[in-house]
Structures are given as structure tokens and as C-alpha cells.
Amino acid sequence: MRKQGSWMRRLAGQVALGACLAATAATVPARAAGGHYGGTLKLVASSAAGTLDPQVNYTLRYWQIFPMLYDGLVSFERAGGTAAFHIVPDLATAMPKISDGGKTYVFTLRKGVKFSNGAPVTLTDVRASFIRLFKVLNPNAGTWYDVIVGGRHCASAPTTCTLPGVVIDQAKDTVTFHLRHPDAEFLDQLAVPFGAILPASTPDKDMGTIPIPGTGAYMISKYDPSSKLVMVRNPYFHQWSRLAQPKGYPDRIVYRFGLTPNAQVTAVANDQYDWMYNPIPLDRLGEVATKYKSRLYLHSLLALWYATMNTRMKPFDNKDARLAVNYAIDRADLVKLFGGPAVATATCEILPPGMPGYKPFCPFTEHPGTTWTAPDMKKAMAYMKKSGMAGQKVTIITQNSDPSRAIGIYLQSVLDRLGFKAKVKGISSNIQFTYIQNSNNHVQMAVTTWYQDYPAPSDFLNVLLSCKSFHPGSDNSINISEFCDKSIDTEMAVAETMSIAHPKKADVMWTKIDREMTDQAPVAPLFTPKHVDFVSSRLHHFVFSGQTYFIPDLAWIK
Structure with a gap:
């Protein structure tokens, strides 16, 4: 009888979930009314997801937050739906000038941008960031970035990497990438977190729990993988592109670790937390789908x-x-x-x-x-x-x-x-x-x-x-x-x-x-x-990106 009861509860949850979510699957437009800045957004997950190093970490959990902390020369648009697949200029002033049959990309670096430690972003930082990809043994250094001239040598001998295919011109404020052959996905690969521009002084090793200064609207003030990650506003940030790096609504974002999925559901239902990372447990689906229909969002994924x-x-x-x-x-x-x-x-x-x-x-x-x-x-x-x-x-x-x-x-x-x-x-x-x-x-x-x-x-x-x-x-x-x-x-x-x-x-x-x-x-x-995303009643303007899923910085707390 216990087995049958469990099965009936599971089936009820599945039916309720399928019946109710069609009405909540639409994504809210990416731009909300003004006046909603401030407050603390509270996220929760069963555990942390490893290193904070954006050139090493390859998990969805942190790729979801890295765009708030770091910028590349280009980025995916911070927007809902398929608009999130659009690539827009970020630390570059415009999309690159492409020549030589698709083998040469020239970017002009945006002026006046600073890292969260107050240091200005320079062309030297740009070049060093791409060399560092190979030296920290980035997971895709040999499958993506080896298309850059010199990349094959860097992939096979990272300690002696000089990457001659990345050339900077201080007089023109440009960085030029020379590729071995045309690559239809090169801009995509620059736009993901691996393409983040970091200070040239960043050590050539996985930085683990030590936050690396970034250029995003937020910075990490505390990280303890056993308990929580805290993000606060970057004091040196100014919005240069709403599409690439918006100012963000919350003043503070706290990511708590250590709660079971069942405890997460209860905490979000009671507004103790505003969003949960882990899937809703099977025996809670029916309850959540019937009692909190307006707080559920369902989206297809690749x-x-x-x-x-x-x-x-x-x-x-x-x-x-x-x-x-x-x-x-x-x-x-x-x-x-x-x-x-x-x-x-x-x-x-x-x-x-x-x-x-x-x-x-x-x-x-x-x-x-x-x-x-x-x-x-x-x-x-x-x-x-x-x-x-x-x-x-x-x-x-x-x-x-x-x-x-x-x-x-x-x-x-x-x-x-x-x-x-x-x-x-x-x-x-x-x-x-x-x-x-x-x-x-x-x-x-x-x-x-x-x-x-x-x-x-x-x-x-x-x-x-x-x-x-x-x-x-x-x-x-x-x-x-x-x-x-x-x-x-x-x-x-x-x-x-x-x-x-x-x-x-x-x-x-x-x-x-x-x-x-x-x-x-x-x-x-x-x-x-x-x-399936389950949110608190405090969270408004939920935006789901086809690229990074829930966008925390575009939510506002009431």
C-alpha cells in the first residue's frame, strides 16, 4: 500500500504540473518598470558548484551568475527567450571588423571600464586573458581557442604559451585575433564566461575559492562552499550597455548552500528564499503545482x-x-x-x-x-x-x-x-x-x-x-x-x-x-x-534566458 500511495502522489504531481504550467511558461519581457532597485535576492541550492574561476568552472550553476560578474569583448544579450542568443558588443565598442575571409577579427576596446578592484581594463589584460585560458588548462582550450594562431602550440605546451595570434595596438585601442581558418562559432566562444577579460595579474592557476576581480555590475564579497556565496554591487561599475551588462535590480544577491531539495521547496514556499536551483522533489510536485501555480515557470531546454x-x-x-x-x-x-x-x-x-x-x-x-x-x-x-x-x-x-x-x-x-x-x-x-x-x-x-x-x-x-x-x-x-x-x-x-x-x-x-x-x-x-523554476511571492519580473536560464540580476524584490 505504501508503494501504491507513493505512485499515486507522484502521478498526481505529474498531472497537476503538466496541467498548470502551460499558462505560466511565458517569459516576462526583459525590461521592467523603473523604481525597483534595491533589496536582497536570496537563492538556494543543495551545494556549491566548485571553483569561482570563470576560465575553469564549467557548470550551469555558476555560468548562470558569471555574466553578472564578468564581461568579454562580446556577450550574449541579457534578455529573455531566444533574444538571449544574440551576441552584442560588451567590453568592445562595437562588433568586430572581420576580414581575410573570416580569419581576422579586430575589436576596439571600450574606454573607462574598471575592474572591481579599481584598476582600469587595458589591452594587456585582454591579451593575457586569452593566454591564461591555455595556462589554466581551460576545458575547451584545445577544441575552441586553438583556432587562434599559436593556439595549437599553447594547447600542447601551455607553460610556454605566447599566443601570437592575439595582437594589441595601444595607439588604436584595438586587439586583433588571427585565426588559422574561419570559424562560424568564434564569437559564441568569446561571449561565454570562458571569454571573460580578467586582470593580467591574475595567477595562471585555478583560483578556487578566491574571487577574481571582474567588470560586471556585481562582485563576490564572500564565498564559503559549505554555506554561501554573497554578491554585492561593484563600486566601480557604470552601465555602458543595458543589453550586455545591465545595472541589475537587487543591491545584494545571496546564494545559500546546504539545504535539501525538499527543504528548498518549503523555504521558497514560505518566502525565506526567492528561487531554488535543484529540481522539485517528486513527492512535492502536486503540492507546488496546485498551491503555487502563479509562482512556477516551465521552459524547454537544449x-x-x-x-x-x-x-x-x-x-x-x-x-x-x-x-x-x-x-x-x-x-x-x-x-x-x-x-x-x-x-x-x-x-x-x-x-x-x-x-x-x-x-x-x-x-x-x-x-x-x-x-x-x-x-x-x-x-x-x-x-x-x-x-x-x-x-x-x-x-x-x-x-x-x-x-x-x-x-x-x-x-x-x-x-x-x-x-x-x-x-x-x-x-x-x-x-x-x-x-x-x-x-x-x-x-x-x-x-x-x-x-x-x-x-x-x-x-x-x-x-x-x-x-x-x-x-x-x-x-x-x-x-x-x-x-x-x-x-x-x-x-x-x-x-x-x-x-x-x-x-x-x-x-x-x-x-x-x-x-x-x-x-x-x-x-x-x-x-x-x-x-521548472519555483520562486517566492517576493520575486517579480522573472526573466528566463535561452542561454543562461533564470537571470537573477533582472529580478526585483517586493
Whole structure:
């Protein structure tokens, strides 16, 4: 009876959530009426998300706040909806002058901007920031920024990096980037937090809990990963571009860590906090969806939940073992664990719906075609027998909170049924993402997520699974499966170049690459999520960006 009651409460929550959120899914326009400056915005999450270094941290949680703290030469517009994908001038006075067939970008640096320590932003800071990307072993230094002349040498020998492709001219206030070849995504890569301009004096190492001075409207006054992060107004900030770096409404933003998702729901419902990061627990969905309908927001995402499988160690160095796992997973059960069809859709492929190049494709199902229908245990067991991996021990690394841990426990049951001897190890989300990236930790399988850096298929396929994305022994190795197929890498390079002049032809190539990568099964795609935001009654002017999701600095507190 307890099991049935739990199921009925879960189902009621899913139905209520799906029924009520359609009316609340619209995004409020990015510009609110004046007179709402001031107050303290209170955010809450189960844990911190690691380093404060914007050139190292690669988590959604901090990419959501870094745009308030730092600026690049260009930035994504601080706006709601798809307008958030627009790239606008930021520390540069205008969009760059592009010449030499797309291989030369010239920016003019804006005058009068200061870091939060009072030092003026100079061209020397700009050049040093891009050299530092390589010296701190930025996760994408070898897949994005190596397109800059000298970048390949910097990626292979970061300590001797000089990056001759970045040239500054003090007399003209310009910085010029020389690329090895045209790159359709170069401006996107400058606009994300990795492209932040930092003081040239910043040490060439991960700064961890020490805040680096920035140019944004806010600065960090306190960071204790065990308790909270506090952001206050940058005293040297003046608004030079409302689109790139608005003044922001709250005077203070406090991010509290340590509350369970269940406690977060209660705290937001009671207006103790204004927004929660973690997903609403299943047994609270019905209550929240019915009692707080006007305080819920639902949005589609370019995102993926997936399970990594280490292709360089047993048992998943065997492709048949990886295929067995993919065929055995009941993705409908995982959708239920996440909250139901209102907030998640089963998937078999790496590219999410809405991404250029996406076409529905599912081989890992009882009836292969465009959608997942049911697990195929007969085929799964056949692949398992062929692999010869029965009896192998597998540890699944998850975050120590749900839904990540619940998904890990489910996958444990799947692996046990296949004949593996599986167990789940949950660790704090403050360190889990970096832990599973480091090959020295010998992670066989892990539950993780990917949310787009910008809307391009390469941001999933190339970033997550290219040979260049694997960095042995590094916490910044985003290719967690350690997968490498040089022939697919060559295809991706061709597709990226083709996208400049022939984007539709490139999309066809990305569709093919997505299928080839899916067939290799370096990961088990699970589902694509939607995002549910629950806010307090104090929070007004909720703005959801397609790029960074909830924008805290555009909210005002009443």
C-alpha cells in the first residue's frame, strides 16, 4: 500500500504540473518598470558548484551568475527567450571588423571600464586573458581557442604559451585575433564566461575559492562552499550597455548552500528564499503545482541527461557491453523519476530537439525508429553475452542528491540484471562534475548532464566526445567517456567549416555525425529535460534566458 500511495502522489504531481504550467511558461519581457532597485535576492541550492574561476568552472550553476560578474569583448544579450542568443558588443565598442575571409577579427576596446578592484581594463589584460585560458588548462582550450594562431602550440605546451595570434595596438585601442581558418562559432566562444577579460595579474592557476576581480555590475564579497556565496554591487561599475551588462535590480544577491531539495521547496514556499536551483522533489510536485501555480515557470531546454561509460577501461572498453546497457534501459522509468512527461522526454541520441542538425533517431528500443518505445532486453542480453563482461564490477558515480542518485540506483538495477556487479557512489555536487572528468579517478560510469554553451551541434558532439576534449589526469576533461574516433573528428571539422557558408549542408552532416556517435555508444542518452523554476511571492519580473536560464540580476524584490 505504501508503494501504491507513493505512485499515486507522484502521478498526481505529474498531472497537476503538466496541467498548470502551460499558462505560466511565458517569459516576462526583459525590461521592467523603473523604481525597483534595491533589496536582497536570496537563492538556494543543495551545494556549491566548485571553483569561482570563470576560465575553469564549467557548470550551469555558476555560468548562470558569471555574466553578472564578468564581461568579454562580446556577450550574449541579457534578455529573455531566444533574444538571449544574440551576441552584442560588451567590453568592445562595437562588433568586430572581420576580414581575410573570416580569419581576422579586430575589436576596439571600450574606454573607462574598471575592474572591481579599481584598476582600469587595458589591452594587456585582454591579451593575457586569452593566454591564461591555455595556462589554466581551460576545458575547451584545445577544441575552441586553438583556432587562434599559436593556439595549437599553447594547447600542447601551455607553460610556454605566447599566443601570437592575439595582437594589441595601444595607439588604436584595438586587439586583433588571427585565426588559422574561419570559424562560424568564434564569437559564441568569446561571449561565454570562458571569454571573460580578467586582470593580467591574475595567477595562471585555478583560483578556487578566491574571487577574481571582474567588470560586471556585481562582485563576490564572500564565498564559503559549505554555506554561501554573497554578491554585492561593484563600486566601480557604470552601465555602458543595458543589453550586455545591465545595472541589475537587487543591491545584494545571496546564494545559500546546504539545504535539501525538499527543504528548498518549503523555504521558497514560505518566502525565506526567492528561487531554488535543484529540481522539485517528486513527492512535492502536486503540492507546488496546485498551491503555487502563479509562482512556477516551465521552459524547454537544449539539454541532455546521460550516463557516461569509460571507453578505455573495463567493462565499457567493450562496445558490445555499452550497447547492452543502452538497449536495457527503460527510459520511461527515468522520465518518471525526473518528474514525468511534462518535464522530460526519453531520448536515444546525443543532440537534443531544437538543436540544428537534430532529427529524431532511436536505435536502442524495441521498435527502432524515430522515438523510444520500450527496452529490448532480448537484444541487450545478446550483446551482453557477446561482450563476455558478465561478472565485471561497475561503480556508478552520481551526485549525492536526487534525481541524480535515484537515476544511479535505477541504472544499478539495470546493470545487475545484465550480469554486472554494480554499486552506486554518491558524492557532493560541489565536486562530482570535476571528479568524473579526471581520468586518474578511474570512473567507469557516471550520471551527468549537458546544457548548451550556445546553440550549435558541435557544442554537444565535438565538446563532449572529440579526441581533443579528453585531457588525461585533468579535472577539466569534458570528454568523460574518454572516447576518441579520429574519423568522426575529421567529419566534425569539415561540418564546422561548412557551417560558415553552407549551414543547411552542415546540418545534414551533423545529423549523420550524431547517428554515427550514437551508434558507437560512448554514452547512454537518457532524456531531455524541461526546466521548472519555483520562486517566492517576493520575486517579480522573472526573466528566463535561452542561454543562461533564470537571470537573477533582472529580478526585483517586493
